Amino acid sequence: MYNMLIVDDEPMIVDSLYRLIADLERPDLELLRAYDVIEAMEWLQSTRVDIVLSDIRMPGMSGIQLQKEIRRQWPRCRIIFLTGFSEFDYAKEAIRGGGIVDYLVKTDGDQTIVRAVEKAIGEIESSLLDEHFLLKSKANMRLALPMLQKEYLLDMLQGERQTAKARADKFAELDILLEPEAPLLLLIGRVDGWDGHYTSSDRTLFVFAIQNIVEEYMQSESNVAAISYDSQTMIWLIQPADTADVPERFAMAHWDKLKHYTYQTLEPIQETCRKLLKVSLSFVMANSETEWDMLEPRFNKLKFLLGNRYGLEEEVIVLEHETENDGDAQYQTVRTQRGRLLGQLEGWLEKGQKDKFLLVLDDYMRLELPAKEFHLFEAFYPLALFFMSYVNRNGQFRLLMAPADLNKLMVMNEHSSWQGVIRYFRGLTDLLFASLESGNDERTGKVVQYLDRYIQTHIHLDLSLTTLAELVHHSPTYLSKLYKREKGMLLSDYITTMRMEKARELLISAGHLKIQEIAAAVGYEAAAYFTRYFKKMFSLTPQEFRDKYAEMKAETKER
Template structure:
């Protein structure tokens, strides 16, 4: 909702404009009042205003001085000046320095409404501006290294095919073709200088990528920075131009692939020598003896990483070519356990119970070896225990479930383990929902209590948000979601109930009651009261 602040040193002008705008249903505005420029500055120091409707001539600080302050604090704020004939030239000067509009005080309410609608349209237009798209593209470009890493990790997860599509690669500026096989190469910095810090590591890894890109410029080349020591190079030959979309067999004798494979081996040697000479870094590379399919990449990567860890000789400056299927067997490799746990944790944190259950079942069904199964089992158990502690620290209420969690032998099948995990995860999700409901209820209760005790004070959305330490806009949305009503409706209802009580039980005068329930003038209070009950406060008291 758009916030509008009315500023004038004449209270009747401020209150009149406030009431007029409040009773204009077509305008969805959150209204604020300031009876001096100083009060306006105080308001805008606390919260962002979208439109300021201000007199141009005020004591202490003129409208132009206020405008200069507003532009410095909230550059996107639109300013509308109310001016007399004598200040017309000043107002026209203000237009040239960035104000939205000016209105002669003699023009009336319709002119004010037109100007406000114009300002609202400009605000909405600015949010649709192309600059946000350009900014997003720039941010996307800066985030590409991280997105590339996520994309490559997704390729290693057979259960997540999302990264293996030409459209996704196009989005991420990846020049590879999904209908072509590829040659993956893993690179590793074998040893860093002792003085090098993590920032140096990152910079030097990018330098290695740039060196590799220079040497592999005659093929389709793409590299991904994986961690502080490793990178992966993905290589394809230039397109043959045959237009075929059919994947060629892994052991293809295609001349292009033989030529590319030979080129890769020789070029890796040059990259390795250049890194040692220019960067003083010993680098090892391992590549497959033949190209692999995209679906075969997880298995090839797992085997090459394993062979790189085993190493040869001193394990420094290695340049190896291995059978990508050797020692892997027929089963698909497991994606890194940490990656699986990260996905489970994300699904749990987002409260996505069904996707969590499905993925958990998939994770437990994957391992072909008992050692892998044990590792995954206890990784899931540790994850659930950590999540349980977050939502229910120090509790003994589910001690039996937690004991079962870390007792693998009692689960004779993976299905029994799955059921145990489901029981604990259901407890976590249920407790999290309870805590969310409790916290929301506490916020609403605190809000209601404050409103009832401060009917004659500041009950603006900004002030109420400060009371419960929330953003004003978020508070408005949260209240509506939780109660089904607008916060302003609740305040109006409590004010009306309190006013009726005071009219029935006290001899207070109408203007005194108006003040106690938060109205600046008796006239405004009377119109508010009659609009809701079809009788004036005096008539209501007379009926009693």
């Protein structure tokens, strides 16, 4: 949807240009009118303007001054200047100001103006693919690269799966200097405690300094990607350096060397951080390399080892090993996956995507379930709380009015089996989405009904898409789509139909009114413009319609 502003201090010129452009019948073009520069400035301040068609000489502000204001507020706006003066020097000054599509003399004719408008629309559409725009986007992406790298690698640590090719493409795009098909060594570091006087920004700088120290120690033997996990936890993904041409029979030796070097280097890193940064640091390191698709369970196990087993100690160095408690560490992966899936459930619920919600719900319910009953409780109650919270926030509590339903939501033992739990939550999902869909349809229906009533009772007023959108607090583009989805027709077509029906009614019942007066009564400023639309709909001009109706009425009386 493009907004085009027509500006001139002569109302007849504004209205004739409005009719000329409206006759293009482009539903993607919303026309706005300003009869002086003050009104033009009001439009520029309240509405996005994509094209301006303006007189270049007006009282109060020259076209050049208006051009500067347009460029300041809407720098991508295209400007078409009209003038009765062929002043080449003035035109050159306007063109230097930027954004000029055409500089036309008013006597050039309607088709010249139409071509200039079409050209402006074409330039806007092509600018989206302009090479400079793309290069600028890439430059901005470079500035955001560290954050994009972190988010992408964190997604992989939290279970995001990709093919090796997709991973390779993303590594190249984000400049991640790791081999997408080679395994890696996982290392986690933790700041054991912060002094109370450190601010959040101080801690961020210290984490960055620790990452630099680790990479300084490791760079001769490895390629490293560092990730800040939270305010005191860091992760390093490590691979041997320059192994691409190493024969397979020597690859294991390279990994053994890397693991040995990394483990032996952790103590000097601790000491450096203690002396330079006055920070104590603990580490946990995997005892073997990890494939990319297995990062999530390995990461969760190491995090569990460092946080749960050695959480009260400082400056520890833990090398992963098998213990009797490994089952608990491994189950931490399931806990993490469930937390991630709950976040996805909320996203799909907010978007009203029932099919995708059910797929994620099935994944949640079918994650590995150990025999221990408390693990089942761990799975059940976060999901129950999720549903209860959403129901409360959105006023859907009537879905749980029956005591049996409420008990089943809040008491796991009300279900005879885990399959019964699954059936219950799927049934609750059906009820919830049915209620949401009904509510959305009801809200949309009310908006459309309100617009229809407003149009019918204000048929003589400005019924531009921008005006109507402000009434219902939607954007013009969204309102246009919403109305067409609800009624199967364009809002502009409905307005035209209502205006023509009202005009026909007045032509029949108000014989004393002139055609010009009827045109004004149904929202048309010019009788010629009204006549064109009326004939298009009824195949008769308004006067022909009135004459024919009078003739038919006379014939009826004679009979």
